[in-house]
Amino acid sequence: MEKAQAKLELQPEGEQDPEAEAAARALLTDLYQFTMAVAYWRAGRAREPAEFELFFRRCPFGSSFALAAGLRDCMRFLRTFRLRPADIKYLASVLPPDTDPEFFEYLQGLDCSGVTIRAQPEGSLAFAHVPLLCVSGPLLLVQILETPLLCLINYASLVATNAARLRLIAGPEKRLLEMGLRRAQGPDGGLTASTYSYLGGFDSSSNVLAGQLRGVPVAGTLAHSFVTSFSGSEQPHAPMLAPASGQGLPRDLSTLAKSWLGKVCECLGLRAEETHPGERAAFVAYALAFPKAFQGLLDSYSVMRSGLPNFLAVALALAELGYRAVGVRLDSGDLLQQAWEIRSIFRKCASRFQVPWLEAVSIAVSNNIDEKVLTRLARKLVSVRGQPCRKLTEDSEKQTLPGTKAAFRLYDPEGAPILDLLQLEEEPAPRAGQELRVWPLDVSGGDCRSLTLTPASLEPLLRVYFHLGQVCEPIPSLAESRTLAQKSLGCLSPSHKRLEHPEPYQVALSEKLHALLKGLVQSNQEGP
Amino acid sequence: MEKAQAKLELQPEGEQDPEAEAAARALLTDLYQFTMAVAYWRAGRAREPAEFELFFRRCPFGSSFALAAGLRDCMRFLRTFRLRPADIKYLASVLPPDTDPEFFEYLQGLDCSGVTIRAQPEGSLAFAHVPLLCVSGPLLLVQILETPLLCLINYASLVATNAARLRLIAGPEKRLLEMGLRRAQGPDGGLTASTYSYLGGFDSSSNVLAGQLRGVPVAGTLAHSFVTSFSGSEQPHAPMLAPASGQGLPRDLSTLAKSWLGKVCECLGLRAEETHPGERAAFVAYALAFPKAFQGLLDSYSVMRSGLPNFLAVALALAELGYRAVGVRLDSGDLLQQAWEIRSIFRKCASRFQVPWLEAVSIAVSNNIDEKVLTRLARKLVSVRGQPCRKLTEDSEKQTLPGTKAAFRLYDPEGAPILDLLQLEEEPAPRAGQELRVWPLDVSGGDCRSLTLTPASLEPLLRVYFHLGQVCEPIPSLAESRTLAQKSLGCLSPSHKRLEHPEPYQVALSEKLHALLKGLVQSNQEGP
Incomplete structure (x- = not known):
């Protein structure tokens, strides 16, 4: 039995959100973010404008692609972010006793009204080095937000990517049911996994709470304990x-x-x-x-x-x-x-x-179904119940490319993506039908050649979802994001979709960004 | 900087518990538990007495031991377990439309007043096949509780066991700091990991929320982003x-x-x-x-x-x-x-x-420190920051040994555990100084020989923590459980503590349980 539920839309400010209280724990961060905050504040840099980017240095599971996910959870966190008196009291108890009391007064007024989030849409294809999310705002605050936003985006994107890979193996018709709750990293780990497995391409989950809170279709029948009872x-x-x-x-x-x-x-x-x-x-x-x-x-x-x-x-x-x-x-x-x-x-x-x-009638199978097992099964069976693998992989928060960036996806005349272009935000956007010189990103740091191409069409990748404390673009429903994921994957060339040894998808820099990076590398080599 | 905080004690019924609302989501279970519940109810078996046990079939990470953990979270879940009208409405929307309305009426009255939990104390050594937790109560309810209790015990015990292994490698003096939040399975996955890493033997965590909500000592200084800014x-x-x-x-x-x-x-x-x-x-x-x-x-x-x-x-x-x-x-x-x-x-x-x-002055190291790296480092360094591995391993809920059981740990004159004895609950408890005939558990199912031994001392392993809806034994503080874990590990023979190819710790059955099992195996082989 299976039934899709009404989707939980992001609710306007002030309405009741059953998850808001749990999600809005402002102390969900590393202590070193707060010790650094003290030092920024002491150095007079608390309000200095800053930006950080979240991106994969390598896409997880050996993929050429990842799926961007977790944006809705980030919005929920940011909208309600506030340090309550109890939070500040706790912080004061763990920071050194001689920490300046004015620092804690500063924290009292802290909220996200100065924060802007640009991000790739939920469920879209994200490639290595292209930011999934860019956070800008006052240095002290942006530093504190780094850990929770990483935590919310990283796992969601990993689970969605893993689910997308299993869906690629299974093909579009087979039914995939996630049932990993009992092995998850606690209740919320399970809730997140069920939600983003669905976004990445699963049909349903056994997790009832994911159905109730997130609108994931739920399914399930009976277990051995019933039979043997x-x-x-x-x-x-x-x-x-x-x-x-x-x-x-x-x-x-x-x-x-x-x-x-x-x-x-x-x-x-x-x-x-x-x-x-x-x-x-x-x-x-x-x-x-x-x-x-x-x-x-x-x-x-x-x-x-x-x-x-x-x-x-x-x-x-x-x-x-x-x-x-059945x-x-x-x-x-x-x-x-x-x-x-x-x-x-x-x-x-x-x-x-x-x-x-x-x-x-359907023959469903379950029991530790991973990519290898699923590959063997996929051609023969009607319905497969799997547990998406939850491998945690390195996701790097370190910013290697300088400057505030814009990103575009360039398409060929058939609508297949050719490459993603990173450029400085102030540069004029590229145009469809116009010849463009770009520099493929060379991760090894060696010199590489420029490339000239004329995109048939293109789209900007990063949209502003949160601006100066306000959600300014609604996050589509989970089911809509799931559809976007499958649509985007459908356009990607098979050589990039290959699960083993895929052809890397190309990411390139604009002339200007390339020149800026080159200058930085040289000055680093020459020393300060 | 590091400072231990006051521990969060389990609060009496009615007092405000900041985590209760999030933890008390009664729909945190698999849909098949509810479909089975319908069928039990339809078959007139809803109130039939039932019991299930949680145990490791193999201890995780190739250990001979695991640490029992997660009991506090189970108590919190059970105490507040209730299906609210909105939950029942949701269930009705995903179960077949012809499900008998009386079933949903039955759910309305469901609470844990008929449930009893026996468990090994939080932080104690748990060996394969010896139950960490036994749940008894009405069949329908116990079935629904299976998933959330597994979810709460499984991950907590895995993390605690992993931390205990890293502590064994590091030795008692080195400082171990967990800082895995950004890579965790969502916010609560991180909170759980930080909590139970501490229980298993880490000194502190970078996770501020784990400090605030769970009393884990927190620590941290600065990251590269601070330096490069x-x-x-x-x-x-x-x-x-x-x-x-x-x-x-x-x-x-x-x-x-x-x-x-x-x-x-x-x-x-x-x-x-x-x-x-x-x-x-x-x-x-x-x-x-x-x-x-x-x-x-x-x-x-x-x-x-x-x-x-x-x-x-x-x-x-x-x-x-x-x-x-520093x-x-x-x-x-x-x-x-x-x-x-x-x-x-x-x-x-x-x-x-x-x-x-x-x-x-201390030299701390970090960056993907696993057991192998830590082994190399342990003898040379003062302080190590690691991220406990979060491997999920198979934890089986299938009951292979019949009957309601009691479990005892038997010690030699030096206070080292010799073996764990499983027997039927109705059997008289073994006594110190009295000769005992037991049957080592043979997982392969083959015939094995009995063993005669005289324990110098012994202790019962399973205590009643929750009886007929009431918490009846307080859960010690997290720090006390952490001490118990280190104390228990201290008594265990080095051959069992060895991290690679440890000597398996012996678990044995009483004569009566052994005879019962043998009878069952024979009748299964002969067919029904």
């Missing part, structure tokens, strides 16, 4: 089920399933006594609760000798009453081999018992 | 510093540092012109803000030709005014080699300038 010796409780049509008398589903079990075992050459009666009782109980959404989890005992015939018995009993089972799930063993065998048995039974839809 | 051409702002004694006239620290730079460079055979003036300006600014807690971050430019002489210049200027610098930090390059060289230069300058304390 039935022994089969219980008296079936209220086993009567009315036909789907509403016409005709209710039948005892338990008895009906037992009679179908004999026919199924005969057809498949199995022994009915080898099937587990508790497993069948569990399937009957689940089918009674959800006759229109019955799914069998097959591997609590033996998939082929018990789980499968029990599923078929209940599914055919349901069919007799006019209901269609399918089965496998959670252990050789998933692909078993899925093949099960599909052929479904075909056989569909034909033998004249229930055509049985041939095509 | 000074060019050196700025006019020093308010550079006058009064002597530490309060006696005598303030001096211009900037000028003083410059004059010391000449002497330092002469002593070390360096050229003062090669040092970066911006770096020195940053050090002076930081020293003016924190004259009693000055630390130099050495690797923004060149450690040996700029960072170190600049640090020494400022440290010696401070010394002239009666202040002692030390230096290295964040790149060959940390060990550099630390050696720096220590020898400190000795040389301490002697040359007659500032004895300079010889022994």
Whole structure:
């Protein structure tokens, strides 16, 4: 069962936001940001204009691309950022006792009214060295904001990128369900992972809270504990089920399933006594609760000798009453081999018992599905439940290219991105159809040649989302960002989308930025 | 700078708990727990007594041990667990429309008044297969609680175990600072990691929120961005510093540092012109803000030709005014080699300038310090900043040993644990000095021999922390749990503490539990 929910839009200032209180903890930062703040303040530099950029030095997971994500959480954090008296009191207790009391007075008035955020849209393709987010504002404040914004953008973008890679492997049609909550880094780690797995391309999550708070479609049926909690010796409780049509008398589903079990075992050459009666009782109980959404989890005992015939018995009993089972799930063993065998048995039974839809019911698989396993599975299966990998990878906050920058994506006539161009913000924007000389970014620092090209079209990458304390461009809904991600990925050339050894996507500098960087490198080499 | 804070105690029912609202989200669970709940309810089994156990099938990171952690978060979750009308409305929107409305009425009355939690104390040693936590209560509710309790215990225990391993490598004296917030799985992932790194043996965290909310000691000084934000051409702002004694006239620290730079460079055979003036300006600014807690971050430019002489210049200027610098930090390059060289230069300058304390100031290192790097560093350095690894490892919730169990740790006459004994709860407890026959747990399922032993002393491992909806044993403070962890680890034999290929710690079953298990295995093999 699965149902998309209304999306949680960013709410206007003042309205109730269930997450605002938790998100708005201004002390979510490293202590060294505050010790540096004291020193900036002491040096008379607190209000000096400053900017920092968040970008990937290398895209995660060996990708040529990343997905930009986490902007909504940043907006929520910034809008409500304030140091409450209790926060300042706590800070005073951990900073040296001789810290100037005027510093703490200064903190009392601190808010984001002087802060501006430029960022790539949520869900867009982000390449190495191109900023995902630029924060500008007073030096002291921007320094304090560095840690929370990194924390909010970094993990969200990693999870979204990982999900996008799994979606590329699975192809557009397969259903991908994330169910990693129990292994997540705490409740909020799980909430974030479920949210951004969806943004990156998963269809749904098992995490109910992600559904309630973030509008992620939720899905799920049953686990082994349910199956093994039935022994089969219980008296079936209220086993009567009315036909789907509403016409005709209710039948005892338990008895009906037992009679179908004999026919199924005969057809498949199995022994009915080898099937587990508790497993069948569990399937009957689940089918009674959800006759229109019955799914069998097959591997609590033996998939082929018990789980499968029990599923078929209940599914055919349901069919007799006019209901269609949803399918089965496998959670252990050789998933692909078993899925093949099960599909052929479904075909056989569909034909033998004249229930055509049985041939095509879904076979879902789960159990530590990573990119490698998914690659093997992807061509054969209808539906896959995976847990996106949560590898944390280095994301660097160090600014290597000088100056406040603008960024543009240049497209060829077919609409495929050619390269991303970084330039100084004050330079005139490039124009479609106009020849342009650019300098491909050479990370190794060596000298490289300029490139001349004429983009068929282009778009600016960084938009102002937050200006002087106000959200000035609404963040699209999560589902809209998810669509943008898939659309952008769709335009990217296959050579960049390749998951292993992808061709690096080119990022280039304008003439002016290139000259500025060259000058800096030389002056550094010559010493101060 | 570092200061332990008052610990956040679990607050009595009704008092304000800043985290309660965020933690008490009853929908923090997998949807399949609710679909199963519908089916249990439909089958008349909602109130049937049930129990599940949380344990590690294999201890994480290849350890022979884990640390039990996360209990406090579980208590917080359970105490406030309630499905609010909005939660139930949301559930109704994602479950099939024909779900019996009486099910949702049943959910309205659901709370933890029928739930009992037995658990190993926070911070205690937990071995594979011995439950960290046992939850008993009505089947439907216990099923819903499975995911959030796993989520809360699993990650906390992983982080604590990882921290304990790093502490074993570093030895008891070295200072370990966790600073992983910016790479964490979102804000709460970071909060949890900082909290349980401390419990597992770290000294402090850079995460200010973990200090404020959880009482973790916080520490931190400055980052590269601070150093590089000074060019050196700025006019020093308010550079006058009064002597530490309060006696005598303030001096211009900037000028003083410059004059010391000449002497330092002469002593070390360096050229003062090669040092970066911006770096020195940053050090002076930081020293003016924190004259009693000055630390130099050495690797923004060149450690040996700029960072170190600049640090020494400022440290010696401070010394002239009666202040002692805290030390230096290295964040790149060959940390060990550099630390050696720096220590020898400190000795040389301490002697040359007659500032004895300079010889022994701390050399802190950071930058992706994992177990391997730490092993190399541990013998040489005073203080290490690391980021505990956040590997998620399989934690299984599947119950393989039947029945409600009691667990005891048996000790030899020297107070070292010999083995953990699992038995049925109804069996009489073993006694110190009394001979006992036990069956070592054979995970492979093969037959193994019984063992006879006489424990010198023993202790029960599982205590009742929550009974019928009430917290019935206070959770010790975080710092107390941290002490318990180190004390328990101290008693464990070195062969089990070895980080690579440790000798597995033995877990054994009582005669009765062993017989019960054997019977079950046989009946499974014979089929139902």
